[in-house]
Each structure stands twice: as structure tokens, then as C-alpha cells.
Amino acid sequence: MPRQSLMQEKARVFDSNSAIKHEVNIAIATLKDFRKRYAFIENLQEIEWIDPDKLFKLSPDQIGDFFLFMENFLKSLSSSAKISYNVYRNACLQIKEFKNLLRKVVDDRASLAEKIDAPWERIGGFGQGKTLAKKIIFCFNFEKEIVLPIFSNHHMRHFTHCILDSPIFPTKHASTGQEYQHYTAELLKAKNSSPITQPWNNLYFTRFLYNAYAPPDIYSSPSQEQKKSNIVTEEQLGLQGFMRLLGELQKQQKITGEQFRENRSLWMQQPNDREALAKRLKRQLNA
Numbered sequence: 430m431p432r433q434s435l436m437q438e439k440a441r442v443f444d445s446n447s448a449i450k451h452e453v454n455i456a457i458a459t460l461k462d463f464r465k466r467y468a469f470i471e472n473l474q475e476i477e478w479i480d481p482d483k484l485f486k487l488s489p490d491q492i493g494d495f496f497l498f499m500e501n502f503l504k505s506l507s508s509s510a511k512i513s514y515n516v517y518r519n520a521c522l523q524i525k526e527f528k529n530l531l532r533k534v535v536d537d538r539a540s541l542a543e544k545i546d547a548p549w550e551r552i553g554g555f556g557q558g559k560t561l562a563k564k565i566i567f568c569f570n571f572e573k574e575i576v577l578p579i580f581s582n583h584h585m586r587h588f589t590h591c592i593l594d595s596p597i598f599p600t601k602h603a604s605t606g607q608e609y610q611h612y613t614a615e616l617l618k619a620k621n622s623s624p625i626t627q628p629w630n631n632l633y634f635t636r637f638l639y640n641a642y643a644p645p646d647i648y649s650s651p652s653q654e655q656k657k658s659n660i661v662t663e664e665q666l667g668l669q670g671f672m673r674l675l676g677e678l679q680k681q682q683k684i685t686g687e688q689f690r691e692n693r694s695l696w697m698q699q700p701n702d703r704e705a706l707a708k709r710l711k712r713q714l715n716a
Contacts, residue, residue, distance in 0.1 A: 485521035516554030545606030585612035
């Protein structure tokens with residue numbers, strides 16, 4: 430039987446008691462509520478106003494509301510691995526860079542590939558597989574029906590192979606975003622070609638894919654790539670220590686808010702001068 434015909438047969442018997450559809454409806458309602466609280470698309474200026482505590486609260490460490498939603502949303506998809514708290518902390522510490530990336534996420538002029546290929550790796554932990562970036566992109570683009578809540582390119586390739594009779598795979602030179610956009614288009618084309626799956630929203634279709642064609646690795650231990658993304662690099666630890674130093678200087682009123690931002694920019698832009706910069710600020714702290 431052709432693969433697309435087999436997909437229709439599987440879709441016909443999927444979720445016979447509508448339990449999954451009920452879960453999906455609740456998830457979408459929750460997502461819409463989240464989008465009201467973070468109405469970046471309706472008012473781009475709100476990105477400028479986002480409170481760093483909404484990302485991650487320092488002293489004591491606690492995940493903020495924005496990323497708490499990201500961590501809990503779609504947790505019914507086994508593919509959605511838990512993210513290290515260090516990643517959320519880094520977004521808070523590098524909030525200016527994070528805001529720039531959010532602007533790309535909500536930019537209608539940017540393609541799906543461009544949103545994913547944006548420089549997420551500038552924030553420690555965001556670069557590996559772009560998993561968290563894909564979550565954010567889905568949450569702020571879900572109503573356009575151009576993106577699926579599948580956050581692994583490997584799983585995208587698996588599903589494409591399962592439901593297409595003659596799948597075309599991107600060249601090895603394709604970027605992460607280009608590959609992801611290609612698979613998304615192919616899967617959505619297959620979804621919309623079937624009278625059964627065509628009316629389904631993308632979240633419900635994704636639940637079907639994971640139910641009917643579970644990737645072999647979905648229940649296995651985290652991959653080396655996933656483990657690597659959770660490792661705190663020396664640079665991340667250095668930035669965290671430097672931010673604490675700046676915070677203490679500002680707390681003792683030895684630098685202004687503007688000087689805080691200037692020194693943080695110097696740290697990011699001039700890596701060769703970081704040691705000298707830190708020594709100078711420590712002398713100022715102890716003076």
C-alpha cells in the first residue's frame with residue numbers, strides 16, 4: 430500500500446474517542462492566553478518592555494514565567510526534552526541579544542528558515558539543534574499554519590520518510606533552518622492532500638504523527654547532542670561571574686545603569702580584553 434494511503438488509514442482510526450483532540454484544544458487555549466500576555470506581534474514595542482525576571486529570576490535561581498510556559502507547553506510530546514536552566518539564565522543575562530532574536534521571530538518578512546538560522550548560538554545553549562528557538566518560533570507563528578511543533582530535524586526527516594512515497598531530502602549543504610523549512614513544507618503538503626487530515630490543526634496533526642510513526646529514538650536516553658547542549662561552557666560561566674560583578678558594583682552605587690550596559694557590551698564585543706576589564710572593575714569594587 431502506498432505510504433500516503435497508509436497514512437489515511439491510520440488517520441481514520443486515530444483518536445477514536447477524541448481524548449487527544451480535547452488535550453490539543455486545551456493546549457491551544459493556553460497558548461492563546463500566553464500570547465495575550467506577550468503580545469509581541471500585535472505590539473512590537475512590548476519586546477522592549479519585557480522584564481528579565483520573566484525569563485529567569487536570579488538570587489535565588491528560578492525559571493521565569495516566559496520560559497516556564499515553554500517548558501510545560503507541549504510536554505505531552507515525548508520529543509520535547511527538558512531544557513537546562515543554564516539556557517534560561519543565559520537568555521536573561523543576554524537579554525538585549527534575546528530581544529533581537531524575538532524581533533526576528535515575529536517578523537513576517539522573514540521565512541521560517543531565516544527565523545531558525547538567526548544567530549541563536551550567541552546565547553549559550555540555544556545553538557544545539559535550535560530546539561528552544563523552534564519552540565519559541567512555533568508559539569509566535571502557530572496561527573499561520575506554516576510551522577509544526579516538531580523540534581527535531583531528525584524527527585522531521587523520519588516523518589517525511591514514513592508518509593511520502595518518494596521523499597526528496599535537502600542537500601548536505603542546507604542549513605538547519607533550510608532543512609527544517611523543507612521538511613515542514615513536505616509534511617504540510619501531505620497533511621493537506623488528505624481529506625481526513627486536511628481540516629486538522631498542526632498541533633493535532635503532530636500528535637498523530639508521533640502516535641502513528643513514533644521515531645525509534647523517542648524513548649531512548651538523551652543523545653550526545655542533547656547532553657552537549659546542557660553543558661555550561663567556560664565562556665558562559667565567565668559571563669555569569671562578570672554579570673554578578675556588575676550587579677554588585679551597581680548595588681553599591683559605584684556604577685550607573687548606563688555604565689552597567691556599557692561594560693556588558695565591552696565584555697561581549699572585546700573577548701581579548703575581558704580579563705583586564707574584570708580586574709579594573711574588581712579594583713573599583715574594592716576601592
